[in-house]
Amino acid sequence: MNIGIIGAGLIGKTLAKKLSDSGHTVSLADAKGVSEILDIANDAGAKAVDVGDVFRDLEALILAIPLLRIPELAQTLKGKLDDNVVVVETTNYWPHRDGRIEEIENGTVNSVWVQQQLGRTVVKSL
């Protein structure tokens, strides 16, 4: 499969390596930009791309960024992702690290909140 991953931190780079080792074609993008993640992508057997370019020819997109950064990414994603691309999100709600999200504090499920931000169905990865 052609898989894009946004976020080249602990989770993103680990998934990039595992998926690449399994024979998938992986593009890896991060807010830091291509030059900062070249070594990480090379180590993982993935291609480093800009966030704006990760959406091309994808079958699945994995979001491996902090939960609180999802709304900003939702703006970047707007209109760029085909409806048939499966979106997988890895986020966990960690208010002491990432800040409070009132809707989740009031009972909205983490991944439901992500769906609301993105305006599309997501697969929750635990």
Ligand SMILES: NC(=O)c1ccc[n+]([C@@H]2O[C@H](COP(=O)([O-])OP(=O)(O)OC[C@H]3O[C@@H](n4cnc5c(N)ncnc54)[C@H](OP(=O)(O)O)[C@@H]3O)[C@@H](O)[C@H]2O)c1
């Ligand atoms: N670590 C774990 O054991 C673990 C386990 C399960 C789930 N999770 C969840 O998985 C997600 C990723 O965790 P992690 O530990 O890999 O985090 P991390 O090491 O902090 O990496 C996140 C990466 O995403 C980048 N990023 C942030 N906002 C972005 C955006 N809008 N567009 C593109 N890139 C962006 C960050 O770049 P900058 O640093 O430049 O902002 C950073 O390189 C989190 O939601 C976390 O809660 C983590």
